[in-house]
Amino acid sequence: xxxxxxxxxxxxxxxxxxxxxxxxxxxxxxxxxxxxxxxxxxxxxxxxxxxxxxxxxxxxxxxxxxxxxxxxxxxxxxxxxxxxxxxxxxxxxxxxxxxxxxxxxxxxxxxxxxxxxxxxxxxxxxxxxxxxxxxxxxxxxxxxxxxxxxxxxxxxxxxxxxxxxxxxxxxxxxxxxxxxxxxxxxxxxxxxxxxxxxxxxxxxxxxxxxxxxxxxxxxxxxxxxxxxxxxxxxxxxxxxxxxxxxxxxxxxxxxxxxxxxxxxxxxxxxxxxxxxxxxxxxxxxxxxxxxxxxxxxxxxxxxxxxxxxxxxxxxxxxxxxxxxxxxxxxxxxxxxxxxxxxxxxxxxxxxxxxxxxxxxxxxxxxxxxxxxxxxxxxxxxxxxxxxxxxxxxxxxxxxxxxxxxxxxxxxxxxxxxxxxxxxxxxxxxxxxxxx
Amino acid sequence: xxxxxxxxxxxxxxxxxxxxxxxxxxxxxxxxxxxxxxxxxxxxxxxxxxxxxxxxxxxxxxxxxxxxxxxxxxxxxxxxxxxxxxxxxxxxxxxxxxxxxxxxxxxxxxxxxxxxxxxxxxxxxxxxxxxxxxxxxxxxxxxxxxxxxxxxxxxxx
Ligand code: FES
Ligand SMILES: [Fe+2]
Numbered sequence: 001x002x003x004x005x006x007x008x009x010x011x012x013x014x015x016x017x018x019x020x021x022x023x024x025x026x027x028x029x030x031x032x033x034x035x036x037x038x039x040x041x042x043x044x045x046x047x048x049x050x051x052x053x054x055x056x057x058x059x060x061x062x063x064x065x066x067x068x069x070x071x072x073x074x075x076x077x078x079x080x081x082x083x084x085x086x087x088x089x090x091x092x093x094x095x096x097x098x099x100x101x102x103x104x105x106x107x108x109x110x111x112x113x114x115x116x117x118x119x120x121x122x123x124x125x126x127x128x129x130x131x132x133x134x135x136x137x138x139x140x141x142x143x144x145x146x147x148x149x150x151x152x153x154x155x156x157x158x159x160x161x162x163x164x165x166x167x168x169x170x171x172x173x174x175x176x177x178x179x180x181x182x183x184x185x186x187x188x189x190x191x192x193x194x195x196x197x198x199x200x201x202x203x204x205x206x207x208x209x210x211x212x213x214x215x216x217x218x219x220x221x222x223x224x225x226x227x228x229x230x231x232x233x234x235x236x237x238x239x240x241x242x243x244x245x246x247x248x249x250x251x252x253x254x255x256x257x258x259x260x261x262x263x264x265x266x267x268x269x270x271x272x273x274x275x276x277x278x279x280x281x282x283x284x285x286x287x288x289x290x291x292x293x294x295x296x297x298x299x300x301x302x303x304x305x306x307x308x309x310x311x312x313x314x315x316x317x318x319x320x321x322x323x324x325x326x327x328x329x330x331x332x333x334x335x336x337x338x339x340x341x342x343x344x345x346x347x348x349x350x351x352x353x354x355x356x357x358x359x360x361x362x363x364x365x366x367x368x369x370x371x372x373x374x375x376x377x378x379x380x381x382x383x384x385x386x387x388x389x390x391x392x393x394x395x396x397x398x399x400x401x402x403x404x405x406x407x408x409x410x411x412x413x414x415x416x417x418x419x420x421x422x423x424x425x426x427x428x429x430x431x432x433x434x435x
Numbered sequence: 436x437x438x439x440x441x442x443x444x445x446x447x448x449x450x451x452x453x454x455x456x457x458x459x460x461x462x463x464x465x466x467x468x469x470x471x472x473x474x475x476x477x478x479x480x481x482x483x484x485x486x487x488x489x490x491x492x493x494x495x496x497x498x499x500x501x502x503x504x505x506x507x508x509x510x511x512x513x514x515x516x517x518x519x520x521x522x523x524x525x526x527x528x529x530x531x532x533x534x535x536x537x538x539x540x541x542x543x544x545x546x547x548x549x550x551x552x553x554x555x556x557x558x559x560x561x562x563x564x565x566x567x568x569x570x571x572x573x574x575x576x577x578x579x580x581x582x583x584x585x586x587x588x589x590x591x592x
Contacts, residue, residue: 189476194584371587373510
């Protein structure tokens with residue numbers, strides 16, 4: 001039995017081929033998710049390129065908690081809780097900026113961007129029992145960085161960062177390897193949207209191959225390369241379950257390309273792999289120079305960008321990353337960042353921006369139709385007639401194959417197999433059932 | 436100049452009506468071939484070649500946008516938003532190459548899914564006379580909440 005302190009039996013709510021609607025609506029479950037998934041576990045926070053210079057900071061969230069992501073004078077990255085140690089005012093209001101200090105406006109306490117309390121106004125008013133050293137901003141206890149991607153965990157103990165990241169690491173590597181310099185830049189800012197629905201709709205939807213030909217049928221009309229009737233073949237490899245809740249559409253380059261083509265890209269600017277700009281000879285030459293041969297560069301570019309959901313909040317998709325930000329049981333934000341390739345010619349990165357805008361964000365041609373589905377989903381969920389959601393597509397039709405990286409992974413066969421959704425829920429159950 | 440002002444105001448009001456009433460083809464016909472339609476994000480003075488925008492459409496992509504709106508498969512507009520906008524604070528300046536630069540403000544109410552959303556912002560039009568009638572060569576729409584979390588932009592702004 002997996003009844004937790006909250007009294008919720010996740011074994012009952014999450015079965016092998018179905019889940020209960022309460023999981024998307026119940027504020028108590030949302031609170032438990034915050035604690036167990038978003039605070040105890042690892043979540044993606046931001047990218048090093050967003051705070052390139054000493055003093056740079058951006059304001060982010062871990063779960064619902066406000067966190068300052070900043071770089072100190074020594075070049076070290078910090079995640080600081082945005083909460084004054086005096087009486088809990090926020091010390092940082094701006095979304096981003098450059099500052100060596102954060103000064104609380106309420107009574108004037110000042111902190112360095114390492115978090116140290118460096119200034120207490122009218123300090124002689126405190127007795128000797130007060131020690132400044134004990135009142136620095138709280139550093140997020142655990143920070144993990146992989147190739148510039150910064151993750152944090154509010155729990156001082158728990159799963160090791162690289163154990164958590166698991167095989168998703170290879171896919172982050174792939175995103176970076178597509179840049180001539182082997183690094184990506186998230187310096188072009190972000191778009192933010194909200195929808196009135198639970199965050200797990202997006203979690204499941206990013207790796208939902210079943211909805212693509214329907215919700216995104218208009219995207220396909222634009223696609224000059226793929227005919228409208230183009231279908232993803234039914235073969236193993238179309239979906240992947242990497243454990244830890246990390247899931248993907250396409251474990252093999254070819255399967256990913258099929259999905260990219262069906263989902264559609266910016267018509268005139270999209271290469272055969274859906275890897276905006278990376279098939280450009282100048283980019284490929286840059287990659288080849290870094291990796292040692294054109295053959296290897298071709299292999300990387302041909303395998304293209306990933307289409308992966310890194311549990312619980314990082315989405316690697318085409319020329320973008322998206323970040324999931326829950327707000328409440330029935331409200332969610334998504335943040336969209338175009339991924340710039342370091343070392344690529346400027347026109348390639350500009351083209352990637354344009355491709356991003358027409359694809360992602362509030363004016364893009366994919367996301368808004370998805371959120372519309374999520375909002376309708378939430379409305380449907382309010383009807384408490386039969387509260388089960390069926391996730392049985394491709395049930396018992398999967399096997400273990402080696403992916404592009406030679407890693408064995410469980411993969412589904414049927415078109416739009418719901419293997420990733422089942423995998424997400426089984427992982428969710430194990431996390432939520434912990435005491 | 437007085438006559439021109441009246442003509443320009445009428446042009447903006449007509450464009451507003453076409454947008455409110457989802458007359459996509461007539462709206463699309465207002466643009467010049469080299470048009471640029473820009474809805475920035477993250478700041479009014481961002482460099483669109485280095486900062487992401489919400490919309491940055493050349494003429495071809497304006498066409499893709501309206502085609503999608505008309506397709507019946509743009510679920511974010513199924514059913515379409517009910518729109519009503521006021522255009523005000525119109526200022527007219529001379530631009531380069533005989534273009535007319537027009538600054539204006541809008542206040543747009545959008546009713547969708549039983550909720551009423553308010554969109555407020557300023558618009559810069561660059562208008563050009565082609566074969567006697569005014570066309571839009573450039574339009575920049577700066578939303579007050581451009582860098583907040585917003586809803587879908589699949590109606591016309
Ligand atoms: S709350 Fe920050 S100084 Fe008092
Ligand atoms: Fe989708």
